[in-house]
Amino acid sequence: MHAYQHGGVPEQKTPIWSAVRLNRAVLILTVVGIVTHFALIPVSISVPVFGHAAMDWPLFAVIALGGGVLIFEIVQKALARDFGADFLAVIAFVTGVVLGEYLAAALIILMLSGGQVLEAFAMRKASSALNALADRMPRVAHRKDGENITDISLDDIVVGDLIAIFPHDTAPVDGVVVDGHGAMDESYLTGEPFVVAKAPGASVLSGAINGDAVLVIRAERLSSESRYAQIMQVMQEAEQKRPKIRRIGDQIGAWFAPFALLVAFIAWYLSGDSVRFLAVLVVATPCPLLIAIPITIMSAISMAARRGIVISDPTVLERLPTCKTAIFDKTGTLTYGRPELVEVLPASGHGANEVLRLAASLERYSKHPLATAVLAAAETRKLALGDVARVSEKPGQGLVGVVDGQEIAVTHRKKLIASDPAMAEILPPDASGLECVIMIDGAYGATLRFRDSPRADGRNFVGHLGPVHNFNKVMLLSGDRASEVSHLSKLLGIDESLASQSPEQKVEIVRRETALAPTLFMGDGINDAPALAVATVGIAFGKHSSVTAEAAGAVIPESSLQAVDELFHISMTMRRILLQSVIGGMVLSIFAMGFAAFGYISPVAGAVLQEGIDVIAIVNALRLALAGNIRADLVGDEKQIS
Known part of the structure; x- marks a missing residue:
């Protein structure tokens, strides 16, 4: 199995015609087909083609090719009993074809393919941090055999190989220095802004940047098992996790779809006009659920990244505002971690x-x-x-x-x-x-x-958790001695503290508190990974190991309490904007369904109107991505997103 390709990106075997490329092709075909349809309107009356107006043939191509691809994807979901928000759109599409409303059917394809392409684009933008990490890795390693140095692929490195790391190069694999004295920048792992000296016997982490001297290391792991590869894998898996918020969107779509079908059937039954059935379904297609939710989530991840916060599990953005108990490790979180x-x-x-x-x-x-x-x-x-x-x-x-x-x-x-x-x-x-x-x-x-000195803003941060963020309980856990922990608790105003706690004891305490109320656990990543994993939300300070990055839902490399407070506000703002987009968009759709049911909106007009509702939802969802500032209670001169 190859660990890296093209500068360090973990290899992914993707078919030439992936789902993203197919949806992009469908979107392009649909746009071209609809534009051609309108262009042929002047000649359609006088020049019929095989019994149909010339302007209809581009729509037939869109329906046959683009519609076939999208229906196949959604039928697969239906077979897996995944009746999400897009299932209603398929019903509307099929109805449009049956009733001869070809333009309405093509516009539905435009909505579905456009939403999926937009979601894929948002997800790709969220991968920028992963791509930045990938760019750090070298394409080749310099294997030393006696006096000879040969360039080899990272995949060809075996344990025990001697690898030369030239000045300012990046270490391709974990190892131990066997020759040379120098220094390496490991800040991407430790979060500390200083370099670490290296001499024979010192360990080297893959991804560390060498200083001015040549170092020869002995490979201790394969490139696919190295620290850097593990971090890359953790980030990849985090991006593939499906946020709980999106599942809530599917749940909303699950009840909204039957409601829309009921309204459509009633309109058809009372009026005797099947076109009204189609019109209702077209305007009811819940594209705010299909588009606004992923955009809002990705916007929040992007905002967090700009503030120096790495979101490894997007569900923290939903869960954080629900937390009622805050539990802190001592060293490196409420203290500076610089004794x-x-x-x-x-x-x-x-x-x-x-x-x-x-x-x-x-x-x-x-x-x-x-x-x-x-x-x-x-x-x-x-x-x-x-x-x-x-x-x-x-x-x-x-x-x-x-x-x-x-x-x-x-x-x-x-x-x-x-x-x-x-x-x-x-x-x-x-x-x-x-x-x-x-x-x-x-x-x-x-x-x-x-x-180790307490953070200057520690008391203000702890003090505002209850009044501003609705925490009911704040605890301090530490492996340090009772006198040191008690002293810090008094300085910061923490009522409950436990000292001399082993990692296993911390896990039990966090698990017990989580059973009582949603918990936030913050640790500096040293021996805190198990507690980070069992808490409702885990936030790690620094990047001490790939295990920490995997256990925590968010990582703050700069170890800043202000960044934690900013994360609180990002999650709160994301939740508010998401609900505005989804509920607002669906309320507008319900009003439009009423007009369509009474015959005031045709299927084509309904598709155009739904696109307008989508634009409103998308623009609102993008507010978080376009915002320049986020309010932090610890710093009063920044603007709050409104």
């Missing part, structure tokens, strides 16, 4: 600056949040970093490497005490806040303590 080093407690025989220099030298090659704090402290103290070799950072095992000939390990208190209970007597007393332990050549070297 600062506040204290160095060296062991006897070690100086604070020397231990910090050794730790910072090694932390250059780590993506752990505390690494940035250690490096910033070393830079502030103007410490010269040492040479590093044999770097290793396995999940849960800490960071290990050799710095200036000394074996340095950056680990944590629980792991040390679990492996050697005697360490409990050596380590300094436990305290609130974050910490890590430095081991030098297997012996205790120092304890580093950190503090």
